[in-house]
Amino acid sequence: MPATLSIAMIARNEEANLPRTLDSVRWADQIVIVDSGSVDRTPEIAREFGAEHSFNRDFRGHPEQKNIAIGKCTSDWILLLDADEVVSPALAEEIQRTIQNPQYEAYWIPRLNLFMTRWIRHGGFYPDHKLRLYRRGSAQMEQGVGPHGTPQYDGPKGTLKHDLVHYAYPSFENYLSHMNDYSSENVYALVNRGKGRTLGAFIRLGLVNPVATFIKNYFFRLGFLDGVEGLIYHLNHSVYIHWKYVKAWDAQNGRELRAPK
Numbered sequence: 001m002p003a004t005l006s007i008a009m010i011a012r013n014e015e016a017n018l019p020r021t022l023d024s025v026r027w028a029d030q031i032v033i034v035d036s037g038s039v040d041r042t043p044e045i046a047r048e049f050g051a052e053h054s055f056n057r058d059f060r061g062h063p064e065q066k067n068i069a070i071g072k073c074t075s076d077w078i079l080l081l082d083a084d085e086v087v088s089p090a091l092a093e094e095i096q097r098t099i100q101n102p103q104y105e106a107y108w109i110p111r112l113n114l115f116m117t118r119w120i121r122h123g124g125f126y127p128d129h130k131l132r133l134y135r136r137g138s139a140q141m142e143q144g145v146g147p148h149g150t151p152q153y154d155g156p157k158g159t160l161k162h163d164l165v166h167y168a169y170p171s172f173e174n175y176l177s178h179m180n181d182y183s184s185e186n187v188y189a190l191v192n193r194g195k196g197r198t199l200g201a202f203i204r205l206g207l208v209n210p211v212a213t214f215i216k217n218y219f220f221r222l223g224f225l226d227g228v229e230g231l232i233y234h235l236n237h238s239v240y241i242h243w244k245y246v247k248a249w250d251a252q253n254g255r256e257l258r259a260p261k
Contacts, residue, residue, distance in 0.1 A: 003099045006030040006073035006136070007081050009051075010065045014083040015041040017167065022049035024087040027096070028079070034069040061185060063141035063149035073136055080132045080151065084167045085111070091162035095133060104158035106134035106151070112163040115233045116172060123223025123234055124216070130164065131157065147185045175236065183244035190248035197252045206245030210238035 007028045011018065012035060022045070025031060031051035035042060036059040046053035056068050070078060077099045081087070087095070091109070098107065110127035113120050120126060131139070131151050139151035169175035196202045217223045218234040226233070 003077060003102075004029040004075035005077045005079060005095070005099060006032060006075035007051075007079050008066065008069040008073050009033045009081050009083060010036065010062065010069055011038065011042055011046075011083045012036045012059075013038045013040045013042060015045055017084045018042060018045045019049075020167075021081065021083055021086055022046070022051060024092070025079070025081065027092060029075050030073060032069050032072045034065055034072070036065060061143070061149075061188075062147040063143045066149075067141045067143070070140065076136060078134060078136050082166070086165040086167070088162060088165055091160065091164060094160050094162050098133070098158075098160065102135070102158075105138045105155055106131060106153040106157045108157055108159040109133060109164045110160070110162075111166050113166045113168045115169050115175065116229050118226055118229035120226050120230065120233060122221060122225045123218060123230060124221040125223075125233075127163070128166075129159065132164065133160070147182045172232070179236070179240040179243065183240055183247055186244040187247045187251050190244065191251050194252075196245045196249045202245060202249045206242055206249065209245075210241040213241055214238040 005028050007025050007030065009021075009032065011033050014021075015038075022031065026049070031046075031049065033042075033046045033051050033053045035046075035053060035055050037055065037057045043053050052072065054072070056065065059065055066080065070080070079087075079095065108129040109132045111130050113125060113128055131153065134151060134153055138155075139153040142149045142152050169178065190196060196205050214234050214237075217237070218231070223230045223234045
């Protein structure tokens with residue numbers, strides 16, 4: 001009997017991205033979308049494409065929400081997908097072929113990311129491998145690690161060849177909004193691990209680390225080959241690292257505000 005595939009997604013106010021994403025996975029046997037509280041046409045669009053849409057407004061983080069979606073999947077295999085990602089025809093064919101004759105229980109997929117008007121191909125951000133395809137029941141999202149948790153699977157893993165296309169940050173405003181949200185969501189995980197509590201740790205993690213990251217990615221990993229967009233991206237990626245440690249330091253060391261004298 002042929003192996004089946006479920007798409008697991010989370011979403012909130014994704015009416016701009018969802019039609020493109022869902023159109024790329026029409027061939028899947030099941031599409032599950034867990035919504036944290038959309039007020040746009042996300043639910044209607046999901047149903048138009050035959051997806052199983054449900055709400056979970058008690059949002060406790062991206063990994064936790066994704067585990068809810070994963071738990072609703074019933075197919076043999078799961079493809080974990082974000083609402084701004086597209087499965088290209090070549091990747092779709094590779095996935096379908098792979099699950100019918102798998103050599104592994106889980107697979108990395110290379111991801112190509114859009115920043116403003118450029119697809120980022122250097123600076124350590126390509127191929128941006130993500131563990132997204134795995135046999136149902138073999139993996140779960142790691143919780144309490146911020147917005148960029150990954151499914152946890154301890155066995156050997158395969159790697160697919162074709163890219164997952166990620167319309168990540170089509171505008172700079174969109175990028176800043178995401179980074180503000182992501183840095184805030186990281187606070188719990190950082191505080192829980194005691195990161196950046198002392199002044200010395202903050203200087204190392206929140207100041208030295210962002211500068212070192214920029215130098216490594218922009219110069220040694222050839223990020224400058226992505227032009228002006230590459231420069232903007234790597235500068236602001238370092239700023240994002242700074243933000244999350246500032247927020248963690250503030251959460252751990254913040255004092256009651258006093259009126260100026």
